[in-house]
Structure formats: structure tokens, C-alpha cells
Amino acid sequence: MKLFRKSPWIIHYDGASCNGCDIEVLACLTPRYDVERLGIINTGNPKHADILLITGYINEQSQPVVRTIYEQMPDPKVVVAVGICASSGGIFRDCYNTKGGVDSTIPVDVYVPGCAARPESIIDGVVQALDILERKRAEMKARRRAKAPAPVTAPAAEVAPS
Amino acid sequence: MHLPLFLIFFPLALAGLLAVVGGSATARSALAKIGSGVVAAGALALYWTTLHRDAQFFALNESGLSPAILGVEILVTIVMLTIALRGRQVLITLLVLAQAALMGMVEFGGHAHPRVAAPLFVDSFSVIMALIIGVVGGLIVWHAVGYMPHYHHHESAVADRQRSFFASIFLFLGAMFALVFANHLGWLFLAWEVTTLCSYLLIGYSRTPEAVRNAFLALRLNLIGGVAFAGAILYLVRTGGSLALNEIIASGQGAVLIPVALICFAGLTKAAQMPFSSWLLGAMVAPSPVSALLHSSTMVKAGVYVFVRFAPILQNTTVGFIFALVGATTFLFASCIAISQSNAKRVLAYSTIANLGLIVTCASVGNAQAVWAAILLIIFHAVAKALLFLAVGSAEHSIGSRDIEDMEGLISRRPKTALAILIGIAGMFLAPFGMLVSKWAAIEALMKSNPLLPVAVAFGSSATLFFWSKWMGKILSTVKGPPPSHGPVSMQEKNAMFFLSALTVGLCAIWPYISSASVKPFLIAHYGTFVEFNRATILIMSIMLALIAALPLSLLYKGDDKLRITTPYLGGANVLERDLFTPSIGLTKPVAIRNYYLTEFFGERRLSRVGYGASLALLVVLTVVVST
Amino acid sequence: MNAPTQTYFEITPDQLLEAVRSQQLAGSRLVQICCSRLAHFEVLYSFSRPGVIEHLRICLPDNTTPLPSISLIYGGSFAYENEIHDLYGLTFTGLNVDYQGHFFRTTIPAPMAVPAAPPAVPGAKPPAKPQPPKENP
Amino acid sequence: MKQKPLTMTRVALGSLLRRPATVPYPAERKPVYIATRGHISIEEEKCNLCLICDKRCPTGAIRVDRTGKTWAIDRLRCIQCNHCVDVCPRKCLAMENSYTTPMQMKRIDVVPVPFTPPQPKPKPPTPAAPPPSDLPSKPAEPASGDGSHDHTTNSPTD
Amino acid sequence: MANRTVIPFGPQHPVLPEPIHLDLVIEDEHVVEAIPSFGFIHRGLEKLVEKKDFTEFAFIAERICGICSYIHGMGYCQAVETVMGIEIPERAKWLRTMWSELSRIHSHMMWLGLLADAFGFENLFMACWRLREGILDVIEETSGGRVIFGAAKVGGCRRDVPDDLLARIPAQLKAVEDELRAVTNVFRDDFSVRQRLCGVGQLSKQDAYDLGAVGPMLRASGVALDSRLDGYAAYDKIQVEPIVETAGDCWARTMVRIREIYQSFEILRQVIPNVPPGPVDMKITGSPKGEFFARLEQPRGEVIYYVKGNGTKFLDRFRVRTPTFANIPPLLKMLQGCQLADVPVIVLTIDPCISCAER
Amino acid sequence: MNLTHRILAGFLFIALAPILAGLLAGLDRIVSARMQGRIGPPLLQPFYDLFKLFQKERIAVNRSGHFFLLGYLLFTIIAGVEFFTGGDLLITIFALALASVFFVLGAFAAGSPYSHIGAERELIQIMASEPMLLMVAMGFYVATGSFQIGAIYAQPTPLIATLPGMFLGLIYILTIKLRKSPFDLSTSHHAHQEIVKGITTEFAGPYLAIIELAHWYETVLLLGLLYLFFAPWPLLAIAALIVVYFLEILADNTNARLYWQWVLRASWTFTAIVGAGNLIILHYINRGGTP
């Protein structure tokens, strides 16, 4: 059974967003969108989460935090960058304190465009993430069977794309 | 016949010997080691020879011995008086004088001096007590041999008076044996006074102002009980009653209720029941073996010993019920107060007070099942508490603190000591360990009396669960790497802790046997009934025990390459090492984890006041009841 | 519009505490403290009471001269002062809550003290003396 | 003040009895408004590669290539501010009210533009319509941190 | 130090939707010391004025924050307009007022939900956010965005709202308002809510004023201060009374915000039917030169925009002092001696908006 | 009950309790969602979650965590088996306490501040609820003269008649045991917490699943305890359980989380009033009205 499809638990971290995407992520949980229909719970604890939703770009101070959260999530895990800021740094990419999108710090699996990303888009993004979760789960199993060492979970740190 | 006498006089003789040659460390430790071994062996031998036998009474030539007894009595009084006068303790002086006056009236008051045909006796309960004194006491002395040099190493300001220390300890052991073998109330009282004296000497061992103060406190409060005891003897003599324990118990409730109440009152002081509990807390200044020996496993048990002895008298009387209430109050409040304590020895002290309270409650209720519970409580408590005191003492030497908070991660710093503490704690409150078995029985037995008592037990034991668990948690929690620990633990300490740990666990397995071999005869003798423990319950308890024993095996499974070790959750603010985080100001800061002490609810001062008030009120009611 | 009147007062650093104290006596509230990087550094203290907004302007040639903190008069001023310290490198003495340069942990120290990029504004004069951003202590 | 009892119980039971407010999204969706800003689309036939949208886009999401004759947009940069639509002189850009779907790879949508600059005039192409007067015809290039664009259609980042 | 626990609270923390961090020193569960730290969202967008011209900067101003986005855009434009001496068309003023109030309602309703979440009242959170969607619908229909309005521009508004739509809005709002009553009654009357709010995080009138608290924080401590009385946009033509409570605790702040929601509905009832016809924007010529301090009322209180132009398209300095920033010192004061369980509640009752505070 | 019946009952409990509790949890989530105006997850969601958790990577802060959790699960099951095989009620309660202590110790051992605070709060919750549990046992004893569940179950008259206070008290602490608002101090199912996930913060993946499983067993056990009050009338009993569970959900949805002080004080006071009160009244009635 594809269990990860049915029970993806999320954690949301606000890298350095303007709050616009943030409150849209929260809005997903509320009655109008109610993502619990899809088995999604906002755990608030990286150790319980499968999907990391990050809004906002990364700055000096949030970088180690994002890394820690990512590191503390058990495999399989998926990162969804929500909003333009998280995807590319958006309108703030020229600021002195930005390090760029989330992919400057950890590998991103799904980019959700929109400024602010709409709840519908966020749901779409999470749904895409579900397939990736299943895939990663399968890879994990294969690895375990092959007794291969787990790949280093910490991302190749300073790979700044674009 | 010979064994009890041997058990009484051997330690006394050894005490004398130690007083003479104890100045030399080698001689002292050799004598103490031999002494502890002999005492333990003697107690075991006594057990073996009395197994499945009825109570034996030893007819001695009492009138021949009485001058000697009287002489010792006078000697004790003089010693106490000297102590009181030298310490300028007015109240103590008055109490000693009052006691002397009462006893003088007994001896010289012109009454027919009651004869006790058999001043000594042994029954299965005395044997149980003797086992505790001999085996647990012996182990504690063994521990002390290794412990005391370390103690002096740590407390360099304290003058080394180990000679008198070990002498007092053996004096105490002798007195204690005498106490449990005495059938003659006068003899019992003498032994009682000697233990009080030893307690005074040992509490004040370090001679610091605090120790001296607390030693006097102990003396004072215990003497209040002593006066009551003497009063009881006088009452018996005046009313022409017997001074033989067995005859008093046999004489039925109506006749002897007043003296029994007085003796039990003395028992309250000795067992540090509220409102007299403060001395036991003060006694914690003494070295740990003293706390273990006198203030948890043996001497304070003398207090509850008289309760158990007189349980048939107290049964179903208002007096008994009031005593039960005092015990229940003590159990409830002492358990609650323990929550607010972070000093390990104070926690142990409060827990001791609480458990003695529970025993008092059971014994005062006095039905067969309750007494069964009381005796088992005495056994389990003596073993587990002794273990805890000794282990805390050793831990204190290795980490330099007796604060629970400093025991953080002891499991990785001092695994064996930590394990001993954990076993001791588990023995105190977890199923299927002993204390819980007896609590189980206690609740059922108390239900038959008055629901107020088990209600207090229910609340109190919930409180015990809180402080024990958090202590265990502290030992198990590993936040930081092990900070350096001081001094090694001596061989003797290790032995003692190992045996006591084994005993704590072993008792859980063999208590059904103890129950039927030793407790049953006692109950049959006094009540004619014995409630068998439900077999299914024993079975499930054994299963639980086996599982607990088996669970640590899962820790052996180390070949767990699938487990990824990661940092704890710190809101994402982790910095490299596991206990550091990025603070608001500065670069790194360590997390600190401390237990809860819930002082706003369980604050010592507030609850003590309530507890003292309640128990005092109960004692006032008792006085009214007794005098009408 | 019944907008309050706004007045600007130019003061020197040593007049600051006195001026602020008289604002407090007048019953004003501290509205904000703002630092600007122009050719010089400019610190603007704004106070308000009903119907009035008053600004105290201090011009500083560079960001090396420390300013006295007004946090003993207006307890809330530490937030602004720490912020200015971290963004402009200006030091304030006598802060009641001192973040020691950890208020905003920026990628580069004192980023706002860097003058505007000259080619961006054809009309803007380049700053008289480009001041190297001060390191956080 | 008098407190009404059970205020929350009423709300909770009320909700229990009412139909849920949920619009079960992937299955069903709330209609979008005409005004909703979703994504930018282009009528490439109209575009004359005048570069204004490229220059004025606040995030630099649009890249117009006059030699390669393409109009490209990085939808992960576009903040749907509608500015390009406002400034496009040919009114060939439009803000649709549907959103870009999330993507797993960064990509840039490149649209070939059929526009051929009028041959006779060698001048740089001037927009047919005059630019809005509040804007200078030659906007100053904002000094941007990195104005470089990825012109690959697919730039894998994972 | 004996029995004190030191823990980091945040930056990632489920009850704080935004990253802020507190060094908490607690004893049992009493907070002995709490020092907040900032900078997780600091972008430094004020410096972007050097790179974006003053018209484009409106987009950035709107993205200072996604909650109070509209007023940011509008406040920035208002400041620039004043510097440039522009009087915007009347219809634009009224539309700005309408959007401001819509933004206030959505912000306060959102906050009510978050507050409920902070004291573990999931259902109440859901109830608030369910109703908030009704407001967001109105916002989206009129401005095109749910949270980022994108409707402010120097010289007026970027889009007009058709009259038929304007005529429809009051009914939509009325429906939300009616349902909201039941929910706000819970905040007012529910036992457990009052347990968690009454007497918690008390801030005296004097402290609030001295420490520079603004907005509902200040008004809940008994100071009647509301920048809308300054009469910007169309506020000079409508009735606004500052809403004041005196208790100064979390409950008072909640009440202030709740009453402000209804006040905003009331204002909208005055505004929407009275939006005058006419253009919504005007041509801008030239560049700003000079400086101005604009003061507006955000949902969280008084916000300051300082604009200094030098006659070019690029401003010399843009500065925004947001209400959250001003409310930080009082927050520190309130956190002392509270319960651990109160920490999120107290933090939330200043209605923290970190992206606003750190910019 | 003879031995085979007992063994059968034990196995049935082990096999069926998770299914029952899981379904109940699913139902709980749906009803909660409806009370919040949402659709909510599918009925089987708790099972999806559980199985997914078992598939996750295993991470931990140290190597001793699983030991304690194993103890937690094991002794919860033992408590349940003891109960459903008609064993001794007090032993059941003690075993349950032992299980909780294992859980708490696991969280302590993790050495992380959040799980530590969670553990302390869990202890407070245990301390708040334990007296009532013990008193329920005492109540049964006074009413039936035995702690044996078999005997209590076989009682011809429903115990609710003599022990209404106990029933109320048990419902009260059920709220604590089910970790429902306003008593979800140590951890909570979904609503956010000042201490994140509290006691479960450091347990991830399979470990979390073990906790969930143990919690399910515990839930069934507690419901079984409630059932005893109506034992002679099974239909009424089931109806009562449904009503009680609904009330729990309602309470969860209509209350804020309260302080530990409040929880402890209120629980002990309530226990003293309804529990001890009932016990004492019953005691004197049984004595024939002569105190």
C-alpha cells in the first residue's frame, strides 16, 4: 500500500518570507481547504514530519536552522519550496541579506510558484511531493536490502544554483 | 536460646572492643568487617533454627539480672543528663529528669515489682526484624568500612572519630537486637533508650553546629516518646498489670489500651511521624551509612515494631483509628513534600517518613491483612531504602553532590551506582517490586477499615510516583557528556550495593515464600487467620518481573545500523554539539534541563505546617479519647 | 486632514540627552529612531504627543563616534539603538539591553552603512569620504 | 459582564450540524475571480521585442532576446505584480487568473516571437504605441545584484 | 541557577508561525527570564530603494509583509505623494480606505485564530480562519490577490473596483459579521479562554506608554491613540473612535481587536456606499525631493514611513517603523514572570509580525 | 471464566484492541473535523499513519529510547490483558502506572528540553489521574467486595447505581488519559503546543508508532473500565460509552488547554469530592447507616 501517499505529515518553516506565503500555508489547514482530508497533519516537529514546507528565502540566520530541521527529519523526506521567495529569492533576491532560494541550502523537490502561493497551488505541490515520497521510500528500501550506506543527508552545503 | 543472647551481646562486646582498640584503622576495619559478617551470619542462623517453630520464650533469672539492668538504666540516664547539661538543653534535661522520675517511681514507688517470667523471646516477627538488623545492618556496616575513609577524605574539616563511630554502630546493633527480642517491657524500654542515645551520637558525628543542633533535636523529640513509654510502664505497674509483652497482648483490648496508646505514641516519635518528623530530616546530616542503618532500615523501624506488636490491641478501636489517621496524614503529606525536595537525602528522608506512616496506618488498623502488609512493608522498605541511602552516599562521593539535579546522566558516568539507585527507586514504587505488593495488600486491608485511609494512600502514592519517576529520569537523562567524577568507590561499598540490589530484586521473587514461612505463623498466632495471596496475582506479578528483567536485554541489541543518531530538538537553533544552541545574545549557550519541584503546590513549609497541624489535632483528639 | 504638525530640530550629540529629557517632560512618546546613510550619517529621533510630531536630527560625519543611548529615559529605545548598531555600525553607550551586535545577524556587518552604489543614481554625489564599515565589536 | 454559557459548544455543534465549509480542492474547486492574478501570458504575435517588460519587471523574471527572437519568463521569479502588463506598449501581455502548477525542476518558459523588425529602418525598434508618459522611454537599468539569466529551458537543480 | 531550565524557544516552533527565538529560563514553569532574538527574516529591503525606482518600490513595500501588505503599499505611496505634493483623486482615497479596513479585518481575524491556536484551542482557530476566508474572497475579488493586494501605486490605485461589485460587498461582509458574533462571544465568555487570557501579560498604562507600545497593545492599556484620527485617505470624512480597554492584559487586547473588527465593519458600511465616482489614479511627473514622515494605522498599530528623496528616481532613504517593532520592548516586560504556557499567548497578543518588524 | 476463556480473552484483546481504538481514533478525527466545519480525514487514517510511521527511517537522540518504549507498550498490553482476562483491578492499575513510567523515563532519557518538559507534565497528569483510578478500584471493592474484575463483571446490578461519583470521576480523568483539551498538557494530538510535541518530541517514526499503539491499548482498557459500570446491560453500556466518547470529543473541541496548576488542583479536588465522597457514602450505607 502506498502509505506515504495517504499520510504525509508536514512541517512548515518560515525561512524569511513576508508572511504572505506563510498564512497561505496555514490557510491550507483550515476548513476551506482542509488538507487533513488527504491525511496531512501539520506536526510542527521535524522528527515527525515527512514534508518540509519552506516559505521565504534563506538568510544568514535561517540557514543553519533550515539545515538542522532538514537533518532532523527522518527519511524519506521531501522539501517543498512554497512561493517565489523560497523558489528563487523573488523580489528580495537583490537584498544584502539574502542567500537565495531554499535550494541554496538544502535540496528542493518541488517548487510552488506564486506570490503569494495560493492554497490550491500549495496543495498541488504537496500532492506532487507525495509521489516523490513514495519514490524515495522505494529507494530507501532498495538501499536497505542492498545494505548500501545511506547517502549523506546533509546537502552539499554551499551549492548555490542560478 | 543462645543465639538471641549472642546476637545481643556480641555486638555489645565488639563495641567495647572497638572503643578500646578502634584507634587503629586496620584493627578497626578488620573488627568491623568481622562484626558485620558475624552479625549477618548470626541472624541467618537464627532464622534457620527457628523456621517453622512457635514463639520461644526464654526464662531468665530476672531478679538476678534486674540490678544489672537497673545499673545500665541509671548509666544511660546519667549519660543523657550530662549531654543535656553540657549542651545547655533545658527541655532535654527536663525530659530526662521526667523520665528518670517515672522510672524511679516504677522501681521504687512501692508497688509490687511485677515479675516477668520470660524476659526474652523469639517469634517469627522478631526473627524477621533480626534478619533486617543482621543482614541489612551487616551490609551497611560493611559498606561503612569502605565509605568512612572517603567520607573523611571529602569532609576534611570533620575530625576523624571513626573509633567512636564504629563503637556506636555496634552498640546500636546490640541494642536493636535486644529491642526485638525483649519480652520484658522494661528491657525493651532500656534498649529503646540506648538506640535513642546512639542516634544522638551518630547524628552529631561531624560536630558541626548544624549536626549538633539536629542531634539535640532528635534527642528531644525521641525523649518525648521516651517519657510516654516510661509513663506506660508506670501505668502498668500501678494498675498491677503485667510487664510481659505477650501477656499484655493477650490481656485483651479494654484493659491495656491506655499504656498501649502511650507506647504507640512513643512509637510515633521514634518512627518520625508527623508532627515529630522533623528530627529525621535533621538526621540526614549524618554520614550515609548512619542514615541507612538508623534512619531508614532499622532504628525507626523500632517505632513501627511496637505498632505491629500491639496491632491486635489497636484493632477496631478508636485509638487505633486515630493512630491510623496520623500515619495516613504523615504518608500523604510527607509524600507530597518530597516532590519539592531536590536534596537526594531529604527526598529519601521524606519517603522514609511517608512509608513509616503507611506502616503505622496498617498496623493501627490491625486486622490480619493489614498487619501482613505492614510486615512486608517493613521488609521491603528496609532493603530498598538501605540500598538507596548507600548508593546515594557513594554517588555523592563520586560526583561531589547529593543534589538530584547533579545526578544528571549518572547512568553514563557511574553506571553501577546509577543502576543501584534505579533498582532501589524501582523497588520503592513500581509494580511488581515489593513495596507495591504490600501497597496492594494495604489498600485492600485499609478498605475494610475506613475509606478515608485508602483515599489518603491513593493520593499519597500518586505523589510518590511523581518524585521517584523524575529522579529516575534525571539519572537516565544524558544531556551533556560525563563531567569528571571524583574518587573511586571502594570495594566494600560495591559489595554492599550489589548485595542489596540483588536482595531488592530477589525479594520480589521470593516474597511469597517469606510470607508463608515467616509472616504466616505470626499472623496465625495472633489472629488465627491468614489471607492467602491470590495465585493469579502472584503469577502476573512474576511475569512482570521476568519481563522487566528481560527488557534490558533489548539494550544488548547493538547491531542496529539502521538507527541514525541525531541531535535533540531545539527549535532548530542547535549548534553542533547536542546541548548547545544559538542564543539571543552571544554565540552559543548550553541548554539546561532541570526537574520540576512544584513548590507552589508542594512547598515544604506550607505543607509541613498543614501536616503538623492535622496530626497535632489528631493527637489532641487521641488524648481526649484516651482520657475518657 | 487633521494631521499633526511636524517640526525638525537640528541638534548636536551632546545636546541629545537633554533634548530627549525635555521631550519626556512634555509627555511625548518615542515614535522611532532612524539612521540614514547620506553623504554623512544622520540620526533622526521622532517624538509625538497629541497633535505634534517633533524630530531631533543629529548629523554625524561618520559612524565611529558613539552616541549616548536614550534607553534610560525611554526604556524601549534599545530596540532601535541595537538595530542601528547592527545595520549602521553606530555605537550607543549605556544601553539597557545590549545585544552586542547580535540583534540582526546580517551576512555582512553594518550593511546599511555602505553608501548607495554610485552608478545607480547619476545625479547623486559620491559620499565625501567612503567610510569602511565598522566591524561589530 | 454577564457571560453566556457554552458559547463554544454552540459553535462546535453548529458546525457539526452544518455542511462542512471545505471545498475538496483537487476534486472540486472554488471558482476564481476575474481579477485574480494568476500567471502571465503573452500573445507573441503582437510583441515587438521592445524589451520594456524585461527592463521594468521588478524581479527580472522576463528575459527578451531580440537576436534569438524569444520572450522568456521564469515563473519561479514572477511575483504576479502585473507591472509588465501595465507597461507593455503593445498590450500583448495579460494576467491570467489561473496559476502556474508547481514544478519539480526549475524551468524557463521560452516563447518564440514571430516579430520581424521593419527592414527599411535600421534604427532600433521603437514601440508602435508611445510609451506611457510617466515612464521615461529609456529606463535606467537598475543596478541589480545579478542580472544574469539562465537561458536554458531546463536547469536541473536537484 | 539551581533548578532553572534553559531552553531555546523557536525559531522553529509550531505555535509561532514566524521564526522568532526566545532564550527562556524557566523554573518549574515560571519564566524567569526571556530574551527574544531577531534577524531570521531580516532582508534589508530598505536598502533596495537604491536599486529600484520609487514607483517600482511600491511592489516591494507591499511585500514587507503579507498580512498588512496593503497598508504598507499605501503608506509608502502616501509618503511619496506628500513629498511630491500630489493630491490623489477622491475615489482612490475611498478605495484605499476600504482596502485598509478589509486588511484590518482579515488581519485581526487571522490573529484571533492564531491566538486560539496558541492556547491549544484548535476548534476556535478553525472557526476564525473559516470565517476569514469570506473576507479574503472579497479582497481577492476586488484586488486580485488573497494576501498581496497589489493595488497600491504612487498616485492612486492600480485598479478600480466596478460599482456593481462594490454594491455586492456589503451583503457578503454582513454574512461574515453575523457568523463572527458567535465566535467572538467565545473569546469573551468561554471559561477556559478567560482562564488563559484574563490577568495574563498585564501591562500598565504607564508602562505601555513609556515603552512605546502602539496600536491595540496601547489601547488595551487604556491609552486612546489611533492614527486613523489623523485623517489620512478618507478617514477625515468618516467617524472613527479609538477603541479602548483598561485592563491591559491579554484578554483586554483580545477584546480591543475584536471590537476593532466590528468597528471596521461599521466603517466599511460608511465607506462602500459612499465611494465617489471618478478616476482612481493620476499621472506622476517628476521625482520626489524632500522628506516626509507618514503615519498610518496598521492592524497592529501606528506605522511610520519615512521617505527622503533627492530629486532622482531613487530615494535616498526609505524607512518603515512597524508597530511590531515598537511593541517589542513591552513584550519583554510582559514575559517576565509568566508561565511557560503563557509565553506563546503573550507573544501572540502583541500580534507579532516579524517580517514587518525586521523588514 | 475458565482458563481457556481467559487465554482467549487475552489474545482477543491483543488482536482487537488496536483495531477498535484505531477506528475510534479515526471516528474521533472525523467528528472533530466536522465540529470544526471541515470534512476531515478518512476513517482509516489512524491506521495509515501508524503503518507509515513504521516504514520511516529510525532516528533517535540516543540508543536507549526504544528500550523504554518497548516497556511502555509491553506493560500497557499486560495491563490490558490482566483486565480483560478478569484479573485484578489494582494490578491492572499498577501495571498501567508502570507502563506510563516507562514512557516518561524514555522521554527523560532523550535528554532534550522539550521532551523533558513533556515528561514532567506527563508525570503531573499521571499524578492528577492516578488517585481517581485507584479510587475507582476501591469503589468497586466496596460495592462488590473484590478487586477481581471477573467478580465485578459478574455483578447482577449495574454498578453505576452505587458508584455514580466514580463514573463521573473516571470520565473526568479519561479526558486526561486521552490527552484531550483542556488537559492535553504533555502532548496533544494535533493542536499546537508551547512545548512542541512535548513528551513525544524526540520519538520519530517507528518509535512514535509504538507510542501510538500503546496509547490505543490504553484507550481500550479505559473504555473497558467504563464498561464495567454497566456490565449487566451491554446495550446500555455501549450507548453510554458512545455518549462518553462523544462528550470527550466535544470537550476537546470546546476548551483551551489549561495550566498544569489548574489541572492538578481541579483533578484532585474533583477526585476528592466525587471519588472519596462516593466511597465514604457507600461505606456508611454498607454499614447499615451506623457510622
Ligand code: NFV
Ligand atoms: N499590522 C501590521 Fe505589520 C506593519 N506595518 C506589523 O508589525 O504586519 Ni505584518
Ligand code: SF4
Ligand atoms: S513569495 Fe511573495 S508572498 Fe510569498 S513570501 Fe515571498 S514576497 Fe511574500
Ligand code: SF4
Ligand atoms: S508580473 Fe511582475 S514579476 Fe511577473 S513578469 Fe510581470 S513584471 Fe515581472
Ligand code: SF4
Ligand atoms: S513589453 Fe510587450 S511588446 Fe515589449 S517586449 Fe515585452 S511583451 Fe513584447
